[in-house]
Amino acid sequence: MKPADSIQDLQYFGEFGGINPSISDSSTYTFLSAKTMFETFEGNADGCYLYSRHSSPSNLYLGEALAAMEGTETSNVSASGMGAITSVIMQLCSAGDHVVSSRTIYGGTYAFLKNFAPKLNIQTSFVDITSLKAIETAITEDSKILYCEAVSNPLLEVANIAALSKIAKKYKLQLVVDNTFSPLSISPKQLGADIVIHSLTKFINGASDAIGGVVCGSQEFIDNLRNVNDGAAMLFGATMDSLRAASILKNLRTLHIRIKQHSANALYLAQKFESLGLKTVYPGLASHPSHQVFKAQMNAEFGFGGMLTIDVGSLKNANTLMELMQNENLGYLAVSLGFYKTLFSAPGTSTSSEIPEEEQKIIGLSEGLIRFSVGLDNDIERTYRAMFECMQSVGVV
Numbered sequence: 001m002k003p004a005d006s007i008q009d010l011q012y013f014g015e016f017g018g019i020n021p022s023i024s025d026s027s028t029y030t031f032l033s034a035k036t037m038f039e040t041f042e043g044n045a046d047g048c049y050l051y052s053r054h055s056s057p058s059n060l061y062l063g064e065a066l067a068a069m070e071g072t073e074t075s076n077v078s079a080s081g082m083g084a085i086t087s088v089i090m091q092l093c094s095a096g097d098h099v100v101s102s103r104t105i106y107g108g109t110y111a112f113l114k115n116f117a118p119k120l121n122i123q124t125s126f127v128d129i130t131s132l133k134a135i136e137t138a139i140t141e142d143s144k145i146l147y148c149e150a151v152s153n154p155l156l157e158v159a160n161i162a163a164l165s166k167i168a169k170k171y172k173l174q175l176v177v178d179n180t181f182s183p184l185s186i187s188p189k190q191l192g193a194d195i196v197i198h199s200l201t202k203f204i205n206g207a208s209d210a211i212g213g214v215v216c217g218s219q220e221f222i223d224n225l226r227n228v229n230d231g232a233a234m235l236f237g238a239t240m241d242s243l244r245a246a247s248i249l250k251n252l253r254t255l256h257i258r259i260k261q262h263s264a265n266a267l268y269l270a271q272k273f274e275s276l277g278l279k280t281v282y283p284g285l286a287s288h289p290s291h292q293v294f295k296a297q298m299n300a301e302f303g304f305g306g307m308l309t310i311d312v313g314s315l316k317n318a319n320t321l322m323e324l325m326q327n328e329n330l331g332y333l334a335v336s337l338g339f340y341k342t343l344f345s346a347p348g349t350s351t352s353s354e355i356p357e358e359e360q361k362i363i364g365l366s367e368g369l370i371r372f373s374v375g376l377d378n379d380i381e382r383t384y385r386a387m388f389e390c391m392q393s394v395g396v397v
């Protein structure tokens with residue numbers, strides 16, 4: 001499968017022959033007949049639009065491009081990555097159901113499963129996603145979902161999606177994979193995932209100017225999500241705005257170029273950091289415990305992605321180093337990822353702070369960990385030299 005080619009081969013024209021599709025600037029749509037309106041409500045009038053919380057032409061254009069990228073039948077875009085994640089979990093689970101989830105996942109997803117879902121009597125077992133035995137042990141007769149991130153936030157653990165898919169099929173679970181950290185590099189659906197989620201806020205949009213999400217899956221599942229009677233996307237209402245859908249679609253078209261550059265820059269820095277003796281985690285390094293798993297399932301031309309971590313021993317070192325690198329204009333002390341400029345943060349006190357300290361220790365999230373979203377720097381050697389000087393002055397190399 002060639003995910004970037006699938007995006008490129010799509011054609012959408014504007015209503016006057018514009019080379020970009022027209023932006024749908026309407027929340028509601030007229031019908032020539034009352035009968036068609038009723039049928040659209042029932043979900044039986046293909047090609048008709050009803051109300052933009054349900055769907056809109058601009059959202060469908062973006063959704064079709066993302067479905068093409070992931071190789072799924074279709075998709076539904078949402079107002080945020082969390083809007084995508086929560087609607088999938090709520091659609092698949094009823095009270096009394098159970099989720100088996102990777103224990104290293106984005107803090108917001110963790111907080112939802114750990115603190116919010118139990119209010120609805122949906123329980124989650126958090127497991128080491130690299131241990132197939134631990135996963136099988138955690139599955140109960142109430143389990144409905146096997147949930148993971150293809151490359152996890154922030155520890156960069158790699159899910160063996162083909163192996164997880166076998167387990168999911170054996171126990172009739174839906175394998176839900178958040179692919180936010182590895183768009184294009186990994187194609188979870190091709191490896192056996194049932195549902196693929198992205199926070200579009202990150203690499204896919206790539207401009208750090210918008211929040212968005214997507215659920216890619218079968219036509220049947222996406223129809224269920226949008227159902228006016230019991231669809232979680234329709235009823236929770238985390239709908240993307242059409243203007244945003246149009247702008248994200250335009251940015252999606254350069255994703256393949258950006259990912260190659262993010263990956264090349266991240267690999268360069270990871271190799272350099274590791275050779276300095278820093279504890280460096282990057283799936284492209286032979287020292288990464290799942291390097292071979294990533295290699296076996298990747299679309300090689302896009303590399304190992306733009307995310308890496310180093311451990312500088314203490315939170316104090318991490319904070320001093322990040323402030324210094326920011327002062328030297330090497331990147332920004334900011335959460336999120338996928339920007340043209342490098343972004344760095346200490347996950348234990350930011351994006352993963354929802355995970356209790358004791359739990360952080362168990363999963364190996366140390367306080368000196370710095371997560372880098374490596375930027376598109378034209379001259380990464382120059383960036384490295386300046387980073388090295390910062391590291392020397394903090395005394396971590």
Ligand code: PLP
Pocket residue numbers: 080081082083106108149153178180181198199200201211212213336351
């Ligand atoms: N999934 C991952 C892996 C993330 O890192 C994030 C946000 O940091 C999300 C989902 C949530 O996405 P959003 O912030 O767009 O709601």
